[in-house]
Structure formats: C-alpha cells, structure tokens
Amino acid sequence: MDTATGGLRHRDTRDGMTIPPTLTLKTVLDASYRPRWWFDFLTTEPLTFATLTDGTAATASVIASMFDPTLSLDDLDWIRAQWPGSLVVKGIQTAEDARMVLDHGADAVYLSNHGGRQLDRPPVPLRELPAVRAAVGPDVPIILDSGITSGADIIAALALGADFAMIGRSYLYGLMAGGERGVDRVLEILTREMDVTLQLLGVSSVRDLGPQHVRLDRA
Numbered sequence: 564m565d566t567a568t569g570g571l572r573h574r575d576t577r578d579g580m581t582i583p584p585t586l587t588l589k590t591v592l593d594a595s596y597r598p599r600w601w602f603d604f605l606t607t608e609p610l611t612f613a614t615l616t617d618g619t620a621a622t623a624s625v626i627a628s629m630f631d632p633t634l635s636l637d638d639l640d641w642i643r644a645q646w647p648g649s650l651v652v653k654g655i656q657t658a659e660d661a662r663m664v665l666d667h668g669a670d671a672v673y674l675s676n677h678g679g680r681q682l683d684r685p686p687v688p689l690r691e692l693p694a695v696r697a698a699v700g701p702d703v704p705i706i707l708d709s710g711i712t713s714g715a716d717i718i719a720a721l722a723l724g725a726d727f728a729m730i731g732r733s734y735l736y737g738l739m740a741g742g743e744r745g746v747d748r749v750l751e752i753l754t755r756e757m758d759v760t761l762q763l764l765g766v767s768s769v770r771d772l773g774p775q776h777v778r779l780d781r782a
C-alpha cells in the first residue's frame with residue numbers, strides 16, 4: 564500500500580542502481596579492490612527479470628510501470644472476494660488505516676514505510692505500533708518492518724505489540740558480504756542480540772514482553 568508509485572530514489576539514479584545495474588565511475592572504483600567481485604561479475608550471466616521486457620530501467624521507473632496509483636479499498640474488496648486464504652495488507656502506516664483494511668476483510672496488518680525509501684518523513688512503524696495494537700485489539704496479527712537492524716529492535720517491536728518483526732536490508736548486507744553464510748551470520752547476530760536484550764531486561768521469554776519494557780522517547 565506504500566508503493567502506489569515509485570519513490571524518488573535519487574541515490575539509486577546517481578549510483579546506477581538500475582536493472583541490470585549500470586557501471587558508474589563510483590561503482591568501478593568501489594569494486595576495483597575486490598577482484599572476486601569482478602571475477603563473478605564478468606563470468607556470471609547478468610540478472611534478468613521475466614517481468615521486464617524492455618531491458619534496462621531505473622528501479623523507480625520499473626515500480627512506476629508495475630504499480631497502479633489508483634489502488635483503493637475497492638481493489639481490496641475485489642481481492643478479498645477472489646482469495647479465500649489469509650490476506651495480509653503490507654504498507655500500513657497508521658492505526659486508522661489498519662482499522663480500515665481490517666473492516667475491508669484483511670486478516671492481518673503489516674506496518675511498513677518500506678524502510679523509508681518511498682515517502683520522505685513517513686510515520687515510523689515502531690512509533691505507530693502501540694496505537695495500532697490498541698486500535699485492532701489483541702487478536703489481529705501485526706507484522707512490522709522498516710529499520711530493524713538489531714535484535715534489540717526486534718525485542719522492542721514484540722514488546723510494543725507486534726507478532727513478527729521483519730528485516731529487509733539487514734539480511735541483504737550479510738548476503739552481499741558473505742553469500743548464504745553471511746545471511747546465516749546475520750541471523751546468528753540478531754538471535755544473540757535478542758537473547759542478551761531479554762537477559763538485560765530480566766525477561767525469560769518473548770511472551771512476557773510488554774510496552775513497559777520499551778522507552779521510545781529520549782526526553
């Protein structure tokens with residue numbers, strides 16, 4: 564729901580972050596002291612996407628061509644009528660929107676501002692979470708992402724009422740640095756940070772977490 568159209572990702576344009584990627588001077592310099600990357604780049608088939616027929620495109624323009632800015636609750640009603648299984652709406656940013664999609668048949672809400680890469684200055688999911696939990700009641704599953712970079716972030720999300728905290732870029736950093744092993748390492752780090760955070764809070768299970776375990780404001 565946060566991607567009615569592509570955000571203006573100026574850095575992507577500047578860095579040649581297109582599909583397939585274009586090499587800018589900065590990329591070449593960045594990669595110049597990583598011979599293994601060059602070897603892989605030069606010897607591996609370039610990435611292609613079945614959904615892209617015109618070859619090269621900036622990520623934002625791909626999104627713009629694939630998404631429909633007129634998306635509305637009528638479309639949600641239509642999807643609900645077609646799909647008898649679980650229906651989760653992703654990109655919810657406020658308690659009011661969460662209530663609205665539940666009233667239109669969603670089974671769960673997914674709070675996300677797309678990691679801050681769509682709208683500038685969007686609501687922050689973690690800060691909206693207590694109000695969303697209060698608005699939807701105890702039984703509706705809430706999934707949350709955007710800016711989860713440590714196990715302590717995951718604990719904060721669970722404590723404030725989320726059932727799941729997701730990671731987007733965090734696992735990709737591990738993937739880029741070390742492939743599958745890098746992703747395993749990311750999961751190890753997050754798990755260890757969760758364990759230590761629970762111990763420091765004096766809580767023996769995530770089930771015992773509550774809003775009393777988190778202070779969000781610095782004041």
Ligand SMILES: Cc1cc2nc3c(=O)[nH]c(=O)nc-3n(C[C@H](O)[C@H](O)[C@H](O)COP(=O)(O)O)c2cc1C
Nearest residue numbers: 653675677678679708709710711729730731732733
């Ligand atoms: C490479 C990449 C591709 C993504 N593609 C999609 C997508 O196709 N649909 C979507 O809803 N979100 C997409 N996202 C957003 C993530 O699902 C997620 O909301 C976001 O990355 C969470 O923030 P974080 O990166 O701070 O963890 C993508 C994120 C990344 C990094």
